[in-house]
Amino acid sequence: MAEKYYLGVDVGSVSTNFFLMDGGKQGVYSSYLRTMGQPINTVKEGLRQLGGFLGGRKIAGVGVTGSGRNLAAVLLGADVVKNEITAHAVAAGDTCPGVNTVLEIGGQDSKLIILRQGVVVDFAMNSVCAAGTGSFLDQQAARLGIPIEEFGGLALQSENSVRIAGRCSVFAESDMIHKQQMGNSLPDIIAGLCDALVRNYLNNLAKGKEIKAPVVFQGGVAANAGIKRAFEQALGLEVTVPENFDVMGALGAALLARAQARDKPSTFLGIGISEMSHTSRSFCCSHCANNCEIVELSCGDRVLARWGDRCGKWSGHACKDIG
Numbered sequence: 001m002a003e004k005y006y007l008g009v010d011v012g013s014v015s016t017n018f019f020l021m022d023g024g025k026q027g028v029y030s031s032y033l034r035t036m037g038q039p040i041n042t043v044k045e046g047l048r049q050l051g052g053f054l055g056g057r058k059i060a061g062v063g064v065t066g067s068g069r070n071l072a073a074v075l076l077g078a079d080v081v082k083n084e085i086t087a088h089a090v091a092a093g094d095t096c097p098g099v100n101t102v103l104e105i106g107g108q109d110s111k112l113i114i115l116r117q118g119v120v121v122d123f124a125m126n127s128v129c130a131a132g133t134g135s136f137l138d139q140q141a142a143r144l145g146i147p148i149e150e151f152g153g154l155a156l157q158s159e160n161s162v163r164i165a166g167r168c169s170v171f172a173e174s175d176m177i178h179k180q181q182m183g184n185s186l187p188d189i190i191a192g193l194c195d196a197l198v199r200n201y202l203n204n205l206a207k208g209k210e211i212k213a214p215v216v217f218q219g220g221v222a223a224n225a226g227i228k229r230a231f232e233q234a235l236g237l238e239v240t241v242p243e244n245f246d247v248m249g250a251l252g253a254a255l256l257a258r259a260q261a262r263d264k265p266s267t268f269l270g271i272g273i274s275e276m277s278h279t280s281r282s283f284c285c286s287h288c289a290n291n292c293e294i295v296e297l298s299c300g301d302r303v304l305a306r307w308g309d310r311c312g313k314w315s316g317h318a319c320k321d322i323g
Contacts, residue, residue: 004060008254011068014107063253087252155226161191
């Protein structure tokens with residue numbers, strides 16, 4: 001019998017991530033693509049790239065997560081659709097058994113997940129303020145003329161990080177410029193920016209929450225060694241960055257697909273959908289006072305799905321016979 005594989009897809013505002021694992025939960029393929037405001041095209045491009053790797057391998061289950069999970073679920077014919085908190089918690093628990101705290105920072109949002117005995121007991125999300133996300137560091141790196149990939153190494157060279165206002169990205173930039181004018185060294189300024197991001201994260205998400213070890217740090221920003229060190233100094237705890245830190249949402253979705261699949265046939269529509277023509281549109285339903293904004297996904301002249309309504313008038317139109 002051919003070995004079965006399980007695919008997880010995490011569609012976010014900044015990136016769309018794919019993770020493929022075998023039946024033994026070993027990762028065999030992953031990809032990180034910029035969404036660029038085009039989730040449909042990005043998912044299809046990810047499928048094209050995956051198809052080149054798959055060969056004759058059989059995908060026995062597909063899980064999706066992320067802010068674009070509903071769109072991806074219809075597009076792919078997903079077996080499992082879960083929110084980001086669940087997917088990240090499952091991935092962290094599998095990667096670091098006994099984990100009690102998950103720190104997750106992406107490009108446009110951040111999350112704090114509290115687990116006890118493998119169960120999520122509390123969480124917090126920040127999707128409003130840029131100062132606690134990766135975009136904060138991107139903005140300051142551009143201002144300094146430094147590739148973001150060099151930020152972590154420079155921060156570790158600091159001997160005395162400066163204090164930079166981190167509650168707002170606008171104020172942080174003004175404060176950073178002031179510190180430059182004062183003659184502070186570049187490593188000290190970058191370390192100060194890392195400290196500011198961590199301070200903002202903890203002030204916004206961790207109030208009233210007990211952060212206990214083991215602590216796992218995931219999301220694209222976990223690649224920054226300066227942020228990892230800033231968390232360890234602020235918390236007084238060791239922070240672990242897992243091997244697949246940048247695609248943990250997709251990894252969690254793949255694990256969830258594997259857990260649900262068992263011997264049931266997958267509803268996955270196949271790699272071939274990457275070559276089909278899909279379009280989306282939105283319209284306002286004025287049939288009642290709710291004025292719901294409906295999103296519609298089509299393939300050719302066939303409507304695959306609609307969602308966004310409160311009463312169910314438009315939702316439920318889906319076709320699973322694309323091939």
